[in-house]
Amino acid sequence: MNISLPGPTITPISEPFWEGIKAGEFRLQQCEQCERSIFYPRAHCPHCFHNSLTWKRASGKGKLKTWSVIHRAGHPAWQELTPYVVGVVALEEGPSLLTHVLIEEDEIAYNMNVELNIRHIGPHPLPFFKKQEETI
Amino acid sequence: MATQAQSAIIGISELKPVRYSTGQTTLSLIAESVRLAIQDAGISKDDVDGLLVGPQVGETPQHVPATVSEYLGIDPTMSNTVDLGGASGAGMIWRASAAIQAGMCDTVVCVLANKHEKGDSLRSPNRNPIREFDVPFGASGANTSYALLKRQHMEEYGSTQEDFATIAYWARKNAQLNPNAIFYNKPAEVEDILASPMITDPLHLLEIVMPVAGGAAVVVTSADKAATGKHKPVYLKGAGEKITHRAVSQAPALESLPFYSSIPRALEQAETNVEDIALFSLYDCYTSVVATTLESAGLCKPGKFGEFVRNHTFGHNGDYPLNTHGGQLGFGQADLAGGMSHVIEAVHQLRGEAGNRQVPNARKALVTGNGATLSETTALVLGGER
Numbered sequence: 023m024n025i026s027l028p029g030p031t032i033t034p035i036s037e038p039f040w041e042g043i044k045a046g047e048f049r050l051q052q053c054e055q056c057e058r059s060i061f062y063p064r065a066h067c068p069h070c071f072h073n074s075l076t077w078k079r080a081s082g083k084g085k086l087k088t089w090s091v092i093h094r095a096g097h098p099a100w101q102e103l104t105p106y107v108v109g110v111v112a113l114e115e116g117p118s119l120l121t122h123v124l125i126e127e128d129e130i131a132y133n134m135n136v137e138l139n140i141r142h143i144g145p146h147p148l149p150f151f152k153k154q155e156e157t158i
Numbered sequence: 159m160a161t162q163a164q165s166a167i168i169g170i171s172e173l174k175p176v177r178y179s180t181g182q183t184t185l186s187l188i189a190e191s192v193r194l195a196i197q198d199a200g201i202s203k204d205d206v207d208g209l210l211v212g213p214q215v216g217e218t219p220q221h222v223p224a225t226v227s228e229y230l231g232i233d234p235t236m237s238n239t240v241d242l243g244g245a246s247g248a249g250m251i252w253r254a255s256a257a258i259q260a261g262m263c264d265t266v267v268c269v270l271a272n273k274h275e276k277g278d279s280l281r282s283p284n285r286n287p288i289r290e291f292d293v294p295f296g297a298s299g300a301n302t303s304y305a306l307l308k309r310q311h312m313e314e315y316g317s318t319q320e321d322f323a324t325i326a327y328w329a330r331k332n333a334q335l336n337p338n339a340i341f342y343n344k345p346a347e348v349e350d351i352l353a354s355p356m357i358t359d360p361l362h363l364l365e366i367v368m369p370v371a372g373g374a375a376v377v378v379t380s381a382d383k384a385a386t387g388k389h390k391p392v393y394l395k396g397a398g399e400k401i402t403h404r405a406v407s408q409a410p411a412l413e414s415l416p417f418y419s420s421i422p423r424a425l426e427q428a429e430t431n432v433e434d435i436a437l438f439s440l441y442d443c444y445t446s447v448v449a450t451t452l453e454s455a456g457l458c459k460p461g462k463f464g465e466f467v468r469n470h471t472f473g474h475n476g477d478y479p480l481n482t483h484g485g486q487l488g489f490g491q492a493d494l495a496g497g498m499s500h501v502i503e504a505v506h507q508l509r510g511e512a513g514n515r516q517v518p519n520a521r522k523a524l525v526t527g528n529g530a531t532l533s534e535t536t537a538l539v540l541g542g543e544r
Contacts, residue, residue, distance in 0.1 A: 028289075028293050028298075030290045030294045031285050031289050032290065033183050033290070034181040034182065035182075035183060062287045062291050064186070064189070065182075065189055065190065066193055067231070068228075068229070068231020071231070073193060088307070088310035089306070090302055090305035090306050090358045090359055090360070091356070092297075092302060093355070093356050094301065095296060095298065096298030096300075096302055097298040100296045103296070108295055108297040109306070110310075110407045118407050118408065119291065120291060120295060120405065120406065120407035121295050122295040132314075143294075148295065
C-alpha cells in the first residue's frame with residue numbers, strides 16, 4: 023500500500039478516549055450535572071452546558087442504526103479494502119457514533135445488536151463493531 | 159425624535175490571555191468563551207439561536223458554523239462565518255443586529271478564539287471531529303454520509319430503490335429541455351439508474367451529481383431599486399434556515415432533520431403555503447436529499463415520498479414542477495455554484511423567460527439549499543409579485 027490509512031487526529035480533549043481504546047476499554051464522558059453520556063469527546067456538555075465531565079467505562083454495546091457497503095472509498099488508502107461496511111451505532115448509553123462494521127453484508131439487519139471489537143488498522147487500535155455475541 | 163436602538167449587548171466574556179494554550183483546541187476555547195458569555199448574560203444555551211464565528215485556522219476549513227454549532231450543542235436558525243480580519247469582532251455585532259431585525263433569530267452569540275501552541279507548525283487542513291472520528295473508520299466524503307441517510311430512510315419507512323430512482327429519472331427527463339445541462343440528450347430510465355454501479359450501497363452512480371466546472375452569480379438590491387430595473391423583479395418573500403449537526407452520526411431523527419424547520423419557516427414568512435408554490439427548485443446533490451425535502455415541505459407525509467413521486471408528474475407542465483432545469487442531478491454540480499443553479503432557474507421561471515420549459519402561471523417558487531449531510535439547510539420563497 024503506497025498511501026497509508028488515515029489514523030485518528032487525537033487532541034488533548036479526546037486523548038483519554040484513545041488511551042482507553044489502547045487499553046482495550048471503551049470510555050465515554052458523562053456530565054456530572056445532567057448525567058448524560060457524551061460522544062465525541064468535548065470540553066463541555068452539549069446537553070446542559072455544564073463543564074465538569076467524567077470519563078466512565080461504557081458497555082461498548084449498541085444497535086446498528088444505519089450502514090453502507092462501500093464500493094468506492096472516499097479516501098484512496100481505503101479503496102483496496104473495498105467492499106467494506108461502515109455504519110452508525112446508537113450506543114446503549116445514548117450517543118451515536120460512526121464506525122467500521124465487521125459483519126457480512128447478508129447478515130446485516132436494521133437495529134441489530136452490535137458490540138465493540140477493537141482492531142488494529144494501520145498503527146492505531148480503533149473501536150470497530152461486530153455482531154453481538156448471544157448470551158445464554 | 160431620536161431613532162430608538164434595535165438591539166443591545168447583554169453578555170460578555172474574555173479569556174485571560176496566555177502565551178501558549180496547552181491542552182486546548184480552538185473548538186474547546188470557543189466553547190469556553192461562549193459558556194462564560196451566556197453565564198454573564200444570565201440566559202441558557204437554549205436561548206441562543208444565532209451564531210457568528212470567525213474562520214478557524216487549522217482545525218476546519220469548511221462548514222465552520224455547523225462544526226461549531228454541533229460542538230457547542232446548539233441548533234441555530236442563523237449562522238455565518240465573518241471573515242474580516244481585525245474588523246471581524248465589530249463586524250459581527252451589526253450582522254447580529256441585522257439578522258435579528260430580519261427575523262432570522264432572537265439571540266446571537268458572536269465568538270472568536272484561537273489556540274496557540276509551542277512549535278505550532280502542524281497545519282493539516284482538517285483537525286475536526288469528523289477527521290478524528292469518521293475518516294479513520296473508512297468513512298470519507300459525502301457519498302458515504304448520504305448512503306447512510308438513504309439506508310436509514312429505507313429501513314425506517316420501507317422506501318424502495320425504485321422510489322429513489324424515480325427522482326433521478328425526473329431530473330434527467332427535465333434536463334432534456336435545457337441545452338445547458340450536462341445530461342442534455344442523455345435521458346435515463348428508472349431501470350438505467352438501478353443498473354448503474356453501486357458506489358456506496360444503497361446509492362447508485364446515477365443518484366449522485368456529476369462534478370463539473372461552472373459558476374453563477376446573483377445581484378440583489380432593494381425592492382425600490384429593483385422596480386426600475388431592466389427585468390421584472392423577483393422578490394425574496396420569505397427565508398428559513400436551520401443547522402442541526404455536522405457529522406452524519408450526530409444527525410437528529412429523520413423527522414427532525416433541519417428542512418423540517420427551515421422550509422415551514424420560509425413559507426410562513428412568505429405568508430404562503432406549499433400548495434401555492436408553482437416551482438419546486440430543490441437542492442438535489444443526491445436522490446435522498448430530494449426525498450426528505452419533499453417530505454419536509456409537507457407535500458407528503460414523512461416516509462411517503464415514494465407514493466408521492468409515483469402518483470404525480472414533475473415536468474414544467476406537471477402536477478408539481480420540480481427542478482425544471484434538470485436539477486443538479488441533470489444539470490451537473492459546479493461545486494458551490496451548483497446550489498445557485500436552483501436560484502437561477504427560479505428567477506428564469508418567475509420572470510417568465512424559461513422558454514420551452516416555462517411553468518404556466520409561475521408566481522412563487524420554493525428554493526432550497528443544503529450543506530454537509532442535511533446539516534445546514536436554507537429555504538427561500540421567491541415571488542414575482544412584491
